[in-house]
Amino acid sequence: MSSDIVYENQDDAGAENPFYRAVKTYVLRKGRMTAAQERDYNELSPVWCIPFENKKINFVDIFGNTNPVVVEIGFGMGTATAEIAGRNPDINYIGIEVHTPGVGRLLGEIRKRDLKNLFIIEHDALEVLECMIVDGSISGFHIFFPDPWQKKRHHKRRLVQRPHTDLIAKKLAPSGYLYFVTDWYEYAEFALSQLTDTPCLHNKYESFAESQSWRPETKFERRGLNEDRPITELYFLKDE
Template sequence: MSSSDPTTPPADATTEVAEAGPAHPRAIRSYVMRAGRTTEGQARALTELGPRFVLPYTAQPMDFAATFGRQAPVVLEIGFGMGDATAKIAQALPGTDFIGCEVHEPGVGALLKHIGEMGLNNLRLVRHDAVEVLEHMIAPNSLAGVHIFFPDPWHKKKHNKRRLIQAPFVAKLLTRVAPGGYLHCATDWEPYAQQMLEVLGANPELVNTASGFADKPAYRPLTKFENRGLRLGHGVWDLVFRKKA
């Protein structure tokens, strides 16, 4: 979720540009480590459900059918925050399997709690940098879709370069999305929404499903923070693009 949410720890669907000298080009990471307290319930979920639902990071592409025990479309979510929306989407779309990437331990624990309480079996988690997960654990052209909801907007202009949705990252992402697959982004920061629209619109492999910003797809639930913002007149922008077949 956006760092503007005062009710939950900030999500890790952000990009951190590693500092380096001229001989070492900057590298994009999909997260920024943030402090946060893991509750007793989250810790218990990590212990009891983690071995089943948290996948270890490996340097080899995963076998989706073996991981989920079936053949089904697979959607990757980058930075699920505390996992409320992720769990509701997985519940609403039982015919789709989901892999969520998040480095924030309380968020992983919170989503594991949802998995246990809701009896979800179509959701697996990876507690690791999503860029490395993409590079090593996801086979080319294997994803049916990617969700990136409310990544850190990096409000200050001098920090805009740290935003996740930039041309090099999108190009990397699309190597893992199957032809006809989709990319769904959402943000509550209008300047970032405009940047997303420009970056995605400029990629020759992508086609916008709308004339500009998309209507919120039915599967994406409104969060408490989002509902409060909408009541106050704040905007939320969804973008849904498809990879050309």
């Protein structure tokens, strides 16, 4: 077992932590922040990070407008997130990530690009959806290169599976979309099955989706291609 992995404390269960789940879709890894990431995190997180709380977000209060809201779950280092937000100033974005170095990196991108339409929540994404997101309020979800949890005994940790996809569908507005990309083909097949079985969602394509030209290439995508792993995409819509 790698020494940089911190597993959830089993003692957190029960009344002391009402949001406790025995199985998480991630593990926290101790990642060292660069000096720039630490500076940006300390200076900018009070402005651009929304604290987790058991209270629904009013997006008009956060963004100051009624533009559609897109949520990215697990943005990594956030480069693609910032690029997408910069290209689409009339769409609001919420990025959810648990790894602090990535949060610091994206905060730096927000400052560098002078983005006004992107906020961050540094917390477990499923808890954020359950506690902070109003049903039917999200125009789209981006899930790019999530941990595939390759070993069969770890499949229970995968993000894109029921009942997690039921929760995501519940938060989507009618005609809203879920856009999933992976470089692990078996995970793509698994996710296709899970999303197909999720009530209120339907596939925009016959099976796997065409590559969406507006999505920037990511570090994980380049790594997968360099290792001869095909990029597979899914694009599901919520029923009207």
